[in-house]
Amino acid sequence: xxxxxxxxxxxxxxxxxxxxxxxxxxxxxxxxxxxxxxxxxxxxxxxxxxxxxxxxxxxxxxxxxxxxxxxxxxxxxxxxxxxxxxxxxxxxxxxxxxxxxxxxxxxxxxxxxxxxx
Amino acid sequence: xxxxxxxxxxxxxxxxxxxxxxxxxxxxxxxxxxxxxxxxxxxxxxxxxxxxxxxxxxxxxxxxxxxxxxxxxxxxxxxxxxxxxxxxxxxxxxxxxxxxxxxxxxxxxxxxxxxxxxxxxxxxxxxxxxxxxxxxxxxxxxxxxxxxxxxxxx
Numbered sequence: 001x002x003x004x005x006x007x008x009x010x011x012x013x014x015x016x017x018x019x020x021x022x023x024x025x026x027x028x029x030x031x032x033x034x035x036x037x038x039x040x041x042x043x044x045x046x047x048x049x050x051x052x053x054x055x056x057x058x059x060x061x062x063x064x065x066x067x068x069x070x071x072x073x074x075x076x077x078x079x080x081x082x083x084x085x086x087x088x089x090x091x092x093x094x095x096x097x098x099x100x101x102x103x104x105x106x107x108x109x110x111x112x113x114x115x116x117x
Numbered sequence: 118x119x120x121x122x123x124x125x126x127x128x129x130x131x132x133x134x135x136x137x138x139x140x141x142x143x144x145x146x147x148x149x150x151x152x153x154x155x156x157x158x159x160x161x162x163x164x165x166x167x168x169x170x171x172x173x174x175x176x177x178x179x180x181x182x183x184x185x186x187x188x189x190x191x192x193x194x195x196x197x198x199x200x201x202x203x204x205x206x207x208x209x210x211x212x213x214x215x216x217x218x219x220x221x222x223x224x225x226x227x228x229x230x231x232x233x234x235x236x237x238x239x240x241x242x243x244x245x246x247x248x249x250x251x252x253x254x255x256x257x258x259x260x261x262x263x264x265x266x267x268x269x270x271x
Contacts, residue, residue, distance in 0.1 A: 074157030
């Protein structure tokens, strides 16, 4: 059963729009509905399960970016600055802001004692 | 409607007070960094010479871009490695972890903002309105004061 514990988190519209567009494109309808709630820079979560799903979506977006732009690592001999720029947005903006926002919103759910498996 | 969380739930810490506030820590941490030079490109707090609108409150006046003080904005840092690795089911932040060691000062003009309910998630931002070019310069100074750790999150 879902835990009902509503929280509002704030994500810049560039992040929210990126994730909403990605979820719609991929047919991830449940999380797309979550992202459609709230104002331009706000996401209204009904509980920690939705926060986990939002984190998974951010990770999926990063995976997608890594597959499209694989030469982002500056320790890789094929390093490409364009790939670094794309990965930086996925990892350093989208994932970082989402990860920190959901950890801030549900600190007891996102703790080192919670089994990530 | 603001692009950021409302400001009244945040605290701003200016450079002279940072290590009084975070006195129990040995450093504050930034993920998503590159490998140290000359192997990689270094920390790169600001990539490509551009402040992202998702991190800062940017306005254009008379053809000049400014970044405004907004306590709900800034580059996300962490007080713990675990948070960067993703607590519980939270996603990890990939890349090299860099640190601002205890008692290393922030450049004048930068500050730390944080949500009173999330003190382990400091954000580094500007403490006053300034040209974007000045802010980029200050973040360059900050990056030069930070050191790589041996932790690379994959």
